Amino acid sequence: MTEEPYRWLEAIGNRREYIRDQLKGGTPVFACSRPEGILLVGVGQGMSKVFEIYDRHGFAALGHPVDIEKIRQAAIEAAHLEGFNRSARDVTLRRLIGFALSTTLKNAFEQIYSPPIIVESIFAELGESQREDVLVRVHFDGHHKYISDGVVAAHIDQKLEDEAVAWLREHIKPDDSLGRVTNLCLNAWRALADSKPFAELKPSSDPFSANGKTVEVALLDRKLPGPVHYRSLDFAKLKG
């Protein structure tokens, strides 16, 4: 059946639709480049959504937990092999995503007889300064985009995701504390989860009602001594 080109296109279309349908239960994740480092925010329900990949690299994703794990392991493996064979400085997102992960994702997406990888994700690489930070939005089909203005989100709906990012860019100020930036991300998270329009959304510092979910916040900390820069932050102790 798929030997005919149009059948293949149809199968790919169906697959894209199927993946998007499977992603519907997922909630967004965010990454913001700050003077202190790169802040990663996610809200999980039992399963983690924010992870350490390598010395200066973090990852946040939504999707099927098994597939998130698959991508996380692939990234950790590629990064550590590269860091071991060359050096930690040679582990870069440009190579990690360009030559390892995006190919894996694209192949998995186009192999229509094998199960797809149901993941929407963000990768972050800490630079020496905020200007050198690298944020990448990676889609389930391997398509990826480098984000140059310091804020990125991953969500199931591209239009809403763009609106959330635009809203965050408008409201995050250069001297905002990590607590306030986390709160703004959670404002955007709530709006996306409740399908509220961003045009009417005002920043709120009201306590975030988690409803049994766990807020995960991590920082790729620029000032942390030693090679490892990733650390988890205690959301309860972050002051907005």
Next chain:
Amino acid sequence: MNGDFIALLPKPNLAQLGTSAACPEHLQATTVFAFHCKEGVVIAGDHRATAGNIIFSDKTEKILELDSHSLMAIAGVPATAFEMARTLQTSFEFYRRSQLQSMSLKAKIRALSRLLRDNLPATLQGFGIVQPIFAGVEVDDPNAKPVIFFYDPLGAQFEAATYAGSGSGSGSIKSVLHYLERWGKPRPAEMSVDEAITLATRLLMTAAEFDAATGGVHPDRRLFATIKLLTREGTRSISLDEMERCWKESCA
């Protein structure tokens, strides 16, 4: 996906190598030791690497941090030892990140043993012998105390109750440590960090007196050993200033 980084690396094919008369004299790194003090474990080494009767380097770093809670002191062929340390460093971090938990102390001790065993062909052919000392503390146990392990070149591991030494100058050091452990007042295990730093400096000066392959410590020229401290909280490098202060105070 079992968190085993070593399994991802290609297997070394050393069995096919042979020794030859044209083979250059291989490097040796000596002398390292570790002993328990009141606050944890002091682990120290000189900076000398030799090739036969040639001093190849007097700036060799032999006390290597494997992660925030474990250290390895290397004696033997540096090429192999450094590679082992790098493999372990990556392996421990790989495990922590991929399995979302720290590797247990027992597994770390075993990992070094496994690398030594994998190095068996080089060891038996005489050009890749490594006799390391490992010091570590269990990360997830708040009551854990630092331990010292020493290894034979084939990978057998032994826990040192009080001290361990390796390398050509370690004979003198172990003799002095044995004496102090038996009759010292205080015994090394009862010493404060400052006292232990002074002892480590003096031990290396003693070893250098009898072993040409042990690099001397010369406080008058601000040349000190590498000394690191391992406590429940993790590893700490003793700075040059700290070693100099302890030395001056001990001489006062």
